[in-house]
Amino acid sequence: MNAYVTALPKAELHVHLLGAASRTTVAALAARHPGRGVPSDPAALARYYEFAGFDHFAEVYTAVNRLVTTPQDVVTLVDGLAADLSAGNVRYAEVTVTPLSHLKAGIGERELAEALDTGRQAARGHGVDIAWIFDISGDDGPAAGEATVRWILRHGPPDTVALGLGGPEHGVPRRLFQPHFATARAAGLRSVPHAGETTGPAEVWSALTDLRADRIGHGIGAATSPALLDRLAGDGVALEVCPTSNLRTGVVPTLSAHPLPLLVAAGVPVALGSDDPGMFGTTLVQEYLICQQEFALDPAELARAAVRAAFCPPATRRRLLVQIDAVARAFKPDAHPPTAPR
Numbered sequence: 001m002n003a004y005v006t007a008l009p010k011a012e013l014h015v016h017l018l019g020a021a022s023r024t025t026v027a028a029l030a031a032r033h034p035g036r037g038v039p040s041d042p043a044a045l046a047r048y049y050e051f052a053g054f055d056h057f058a059e060v061y062t063a064v065n066r067l068v069t070t071p072q073d074v075v076t077l078v079d080g081l082a083a084d085l086s087a088g089n090v091r092y093a094e095v096t097v098t099p100l101s102h103l104k105a106g107i108g109e110r111e112l113a114e115a116l117d118t119g120r121q122a123a124r125g126h127g128v129d130i131a132w133i134f135d136i137s138g139d140d141g142p143a144a145g146e147a148t149v150r151w152i153l154r155h156g157p158p159d160t161v162a163l164g165l166g167g168p169e170h171g172v173p174r175r176l177f178q179p180h181f182a183t184a185r186a187a188g189l190r191s192v193p194h195a196g197e198t199t200g201p202a203e204v205w206s207a208l209t210d211l212r213a214d215r216i217g218h219g220i221g222a223a224t225s226p227a228l229l230d231r232l233a234g235d236g237v238a239l240e241v242c243p244t245s246n247l248r249t250g251v252v253p254t255l256s257a258h259p260l261p262l263l264v265a266a267g268v269p270v271a272l273g274s275d276d277p278g279m280f281g282t283t284l285v286q287e288y289l290i291c292q293q294e295f296a297l298d299p300a301e302l303a304r305a306a307v308r309a310a311f312c313p314p315a316t317r318r319r320l321l322v323q324i325d326a327v328a329r330a331f332k333p334d335a336h337p338p339t340a341p342r
């Protein structure tokens with residue numbers, strides 16, 4: 001099954017550039033900035049990445065972000081992510097970057113855009129097409145929304161596809177960012193806020209109605225509302241679901257309690273994502289394997305669903321779907337023995 005899942009050409013639609021940094025990369029950055037609280041030893045880093053909950057995760061994320069201080073660091077992150085994606089045969093990725101966090105850490109506005117574009121070209125060398133989602137860190141408030149959109153409009157590299165909204169949801173209602181998403185949409189960008197990761201249906205509704213979401217980051221809080229599930233399924237709004245992330249930040253108690261099978265059964269389009277693979281110790285391949293083992297979800301169907309939800313050019317979508325079909329046929333998964341009952 002591992003060989004089959006790896007061989008499937010995949011689209012990754014929910015991955016944060018910083019959270020994807022490998023432990024080796026983060027350990028090297030930490031060694032360059034001693035005294036910032038991030039361990040420079042990979043084993044200690046693994047312990048540092050044990051999260052007590054979402055807020056603790058956000059604190060660690062911010063501390064690691066402060067280590068990224070030069071344009072070259074940004075290029076290193078993109079190149080490293082592309083190498084990791086390529087190893088799992090991810091051929092198209094929409095990568096989330098939080099521009100204001102990098103500007104705060106001392107990188108210039110134009111330098112950031114140039115570094116991302118340099119990294120994107122290096123990714124082509126790994127056979128990975130990257131598109132960008134720039135997100136607002138919600139806890140920085142509406143001023144951050146305005147500054148993020150301003151940076152995108154002035155400096156956003158080509159292949160910017162969407163505006164995102166990340167960070168904590170409690171105390172940060174999605175509707176606060178209505179004007180910023182409206183401006184981004186008017187400029188031709190899609191809307192992909194996080195909502196319903198740590199909260200329930202209300203924020204997912206708000207993402208749909210106030211922010212006109214085209215897809216939703218996580219969105220698992222929708223699972224308790226049949227009316228909302230109907231709406232998502234009816235309008236074809238995909239949820240970017242990241243099971244290991246949800247487990248590691250404690251928003252689900254166990255994988256078997258994850259609402260993913262319920263979402264799929266309700267007809268909601270789902271794109272599997274790895275979220276912060278370096279921090280959560282996962283990969284997109286691993287997420288596919290978990291879904292196959294825990295929920296008996298067909299890997300080829302999952303791969304197709306992510307490609308359908310991607311903001312890629314139609315030719316890329318067609319090519320990936322044809323390649324997925326070819327791999328699914330070659331591996332004849334039906335010939336595999338059925339998964340043992342648990």
Ligand SMILES: O=c1[nH]cnc2c1ncn2[C@@H]1O[C@H](CO)[C@@H](O)[C@H]1O
Binds near residue numbers: 019
């Ligand atoms: O799973 C996640 N949920 C919400 N935010 C996240 C996640 N992973 C990374 N970030 C990042 O955390 C930053 C500050 O809190 C945000 O900018 C967001 O990009």
